Amino acid sequence: MKFGKEFASQMVPEWQEAYMNYNYLKTLLKEILIFKQRQTRSNKVNPPKSSSPSKVASLRRRVSLFRAFSGLTSRYGHNSPKKDKEDEVILVSAMHQSDEEEQSEDSHSNYQTIFLRSSEEGGEFELVFFRGLDYEFNKVNQFYRNKVEEVKKHAEELNMQMDAFIALRIKVNHPNAVSPFVNDTKKGSYPMEVIHEESQEKNLEDDRKDYKIASLEVLDNIKINTTTTSPRSTIKSLFHMLRSDLHYNKKELKDAQEKLKRAFIEFHEKLRYLKNYAFLNQLAFSKIMKKYDKITSRNASDAYLQMVEESYLSHSDEVTKLLERVESAFVKHFCNGNRHQGMDMLRPKAKKDGHWVTFFVGCFFGCSLALIVAIVLTIHARNIFKSPLRDQYMNTLFPLYSLFGFLVLHMLMYAGNVYYWMRYRINYSFIIGFKPGTELGYKEVLLLSSGLSVLTLAAVLSNLEMDMDQRTQTYKALTELVPVGLLIAVLLITICPFDIFYRTTRFFLLVCLWHCICAPFYTVTLPDFFLGDQLTSQVQLFRDLQFYVCYYGWGDFKKRDAGTCENSEVYKTIFIVIAVIPYWIRLLQCIRRLCEGRDSTQALNALKYFSIIVAVVARTIYSQRQGMTMKIIAAATSGFATIFATYWDIVMDWGLLCRNSENPWLRDKLILPNRSIYFIAMVLNVLLRLAWMQTVMDFTDAPFLHRKAMIALVASLEIIRRGIWNFFRLENEHLNNVGKFRAVKSVPLPFSYEDGNKVL
Structure with missing residues (x-):
């Protein structure tokens, strides 16, 4: 692999604009090369007449006779020979900033290169190159200096946090302790060296010189940071029952330890990014x-x-020292001295791409195609579409199996998203919040989707075979239980506590789902509302789940009769409520974010979801009761909600339609090389948003397609729209992180000063 590609692949995605623009400098060098080649061809066609090569060589030999004698023995030692003045090409000097405040011993310097051969033919190309080179180096050097200053300040904050944590540990483990504290056990006293502690290679005697006996007086000036991250803490905060006073109990100690552990891991990751950036x-x-x-x-x-x-970029060693001290402190205070365990947590291993995943993906997709062909041949051979039992099949079996089809389609769209996120270096794992090394690649997602596809198609085929075979007519009830058996198997795999089928990802999904269900009692993070948006595109899946409950709970599934469910007024009412639930979750999440003061635009976002709720209710009532009045109401509310939601998708979530941007009607920064893709995506979003018209315009009763199949088709179009939305939503979020050079998570710290104005 060429260095340019290797260089780009190892960049921190959020810092890519701060790296040296290698491709730009290569372009400048290419212009110099083109000029040199043209000059060479010109000399070959019209050789200079002033002097022949032999005369030039003779002149050079004659001039060399007058140079100083270089000696017969090597006198260079460790120093390289100085160049003659005539061999010098450039002079590099440091230009200090003019501000008086910067004229200090640690003043920032900009480096300037003076090109000494600019008068030569083609020298202007090389002059432009060195100007670009200086700009890139000064940019890199300044960015690195600023980031080092940031981590040094962060290290001081962590020092004070650890002072408070160690004092709290002493107070909890030894309630009667007084300051200064000295433990009589064999372990000795609690040192307060933390970030400032030296590396473990120093001997114990030198190490103890830097020890500082833990002081409990620090606890008099701090309070615990209380964050409303759970339903219980949210309810307490509403009634002003959430206290920030220290109670010196083990729960506080455990919570503080977990927060500081996460803070150290993120801080260590930032230090590694900086070290790699400099290298x-x-x-x-x-x-x-x-x-x-x-x-x-x-x-x-x-x-x-x-x-x-000699510059700060190469000469500074603060990052290396901080890395050593952070690792030493983390191992000592959070891993009981187990360095192997500590380094595994601080430096997670890169995920290996197993060939078995690729093999099984191909195998499952091949099996899926074979099963589809077998199902089509079975339906054609037994003429099921023209059978009087056609409507019975479509009203019962089709909704039972279409649920899995929606899941498979959603996973396929997500796999495509992951592929293109990875291709265009969108840091989706950081944005969504996956634990490093546990995020699923597109191959793993394809493996899950193709595996579920094989199970579903095999169940459909077996259901058809058992239903048509005379020998299995006595097992009619067992035949009808195949779909619910498949659903139970999928649910059991999803909640399986054992370390199989990507347990970490399944647990992450379940936690986010629980946060959505409990909205607004949990603090809303990006993975929570991102999952909430996915749920709004799976309304038909929730309705199919409702049909499962009714069909196997109250319906006569042994006779394959769904009339009990579809004719029930209670079922019709729940049918409306089920469709509202995903949008209601997003509405509550927007209200929670608005109340926390994070984003004032969440009021409009909440209004958007409220308008969609009204439109969904109106359309559903119209589909059940008909009538011109309800048709007008459904069309009006749906039209308003569609315009509102489309504007929000394109302008707010995608950040497009910027009139005065560098890319007209898009945004200043784009990741995809072809700008037309953005316009195509906007048009598709508008068209797919209009899928509700099939309900108002009565397209569900088309003669060429069964009503249930039409409903499933429209639901699939919404899933496809959501898949397109996902890519551009995370692209916009990634560009926001890039603009702020935000490459690591911001972890809340456990302690603060009593006045609450300053974080320790």
């Missing part, structure tokens, strides 16, 4: 200067790389 950019400057020397046949890389070596 990659140094390597990139080395590569680009070697290319310059090769193209121009000069020797400028030594002088420039010497400046790079």
Whole structure:
């Protein structure tokens, strides 16, 4: 792999604009190369007449006779020979900022390269190259300096947090302790060295010189940070019962330890990003200067790389020292000295792509195609479509199995999203909030979807065979239990506590689902409302689940009769409520975010979901009772909700339709290379949003397609629309993170000062 591609693949996606623009500098070098090639061809056609090559060589030999004698023995030692003035190509100098505040010992410097051969033919191309090179280096050096200052401040915050944590640990484990505390056990006293502690290679005697006996006085000035992250804490906060005073109990100690552990892990990840950032950019400057020397046949890389070596980017060692101290502190205070366990938590191993996943994906997709062909042949051979039992099949079996079809389609769309997120380096695992190394790649998602597809199609085929076979007529009830058996199997696999079938991802999904169900009692995070948006596109799936409950609970499934459910007024009422639930969840999430003061636009977002709820209720009532009045109400409410939701999708969620942007009617930054894709996506979003018209315009009664099949088709179009929405929604979120250089999570810290104005 070429260095340019390797360089791009190892960038922190959110910091990509802060890296050296390697491709741009390569473009400048290419212009120099083109000029050199043209000059060479011109010299071959019209060779200079002033002097022949032999005369030039003779002149060079004659001039060399007057140079200083270099000696017969090597006198260079460890120092390289100094270049002659005539061999110098560039001079690099540091230009200090003009502000008086910056004129200090640690003042920031911008480096400027003076090109000494600009008067030569084609020198203007090389001059442009060095100006671009200086700009890129100063950008990289300044970004690195700023980030180092950030992590140093963060380290001080963690130091004070750990002071409070260790004091709380002492108070909980030794309630009668007083300050200064000295433990009489063999373990000795609690040191307060934390981030400032030296590495473990120092001997114990030198290490103890830096020890500071833990002081309990710090507990007098702090309070516990109370965050309403659970239903219980939310209810307490409503009644002003949520206290922030320390009670010195083990629960507080455990909560503080978990928060600090997450904070250390995120801080360590940021330090690793910084260390890798410095290394990659140094390597990139080395590569680009070697290319310059090769193209121009000069020797400028030594002088420039010497400046790079002496700059803050290369010379600073704060990040390396902080990494060592963070690892030492984490292992000591959170892993009981078990370094192997600590490093596994701080540096999770990269996920390996197993070939068995690819094999089974191909195998399952092949089996799915074979089962589809078998089902089509069975239906055709037994002429089921023209059978008088056609409506009975479509009203009972079709809704039971279409539920799995919706799941498979949604997973296929998600697999496509993951593939393109990975291709265009959208950090979806960080945005959604997956634990590093546990996120599913597109192959794993395809494996799950194809596996579920095989199970569903096999159940459909077996159901058809058992239903048509005379030998199984006595097992009619057993035949009807095949769909519910498949549903129970899928649910059991989803909630299975054992470490199989991607347990971490399943647990993450269940936690987010629980947060959605309990809205607004949980703090709303991006994975919670992202899952809520997915649920709004699976309304028909929830209605199919309702049909499962009614069909096997109150309906006469042994006779394959769904009339008991469809003719019940209670069923029709629940049919409306079921469709409202996903939108109601999103409405409550928007209200929670609005009350927390995170985003004032959530009021409009809540209004959007309320308008959709009104439209869904109106359409459902019209489909059940008909009537011109309800038709007008359904069309009016649906039209308003569609316009509102479409505007929100394109402008707010996708960040498009910016009139004065660099890309007209899109946004300043785009990830996809072809701008027409964005316009196509906007048009598709509008068209697919109009799928509700099939209900108002009575398209469900089309003669060429059964009503249940038409409903499933429209539901599938909404799932496809949601899949398209997912890509551009996370693209916009990723670009927002890039604009703020936000590459790690912001973890809430456990302690704060008593006045609440400053975090420890």
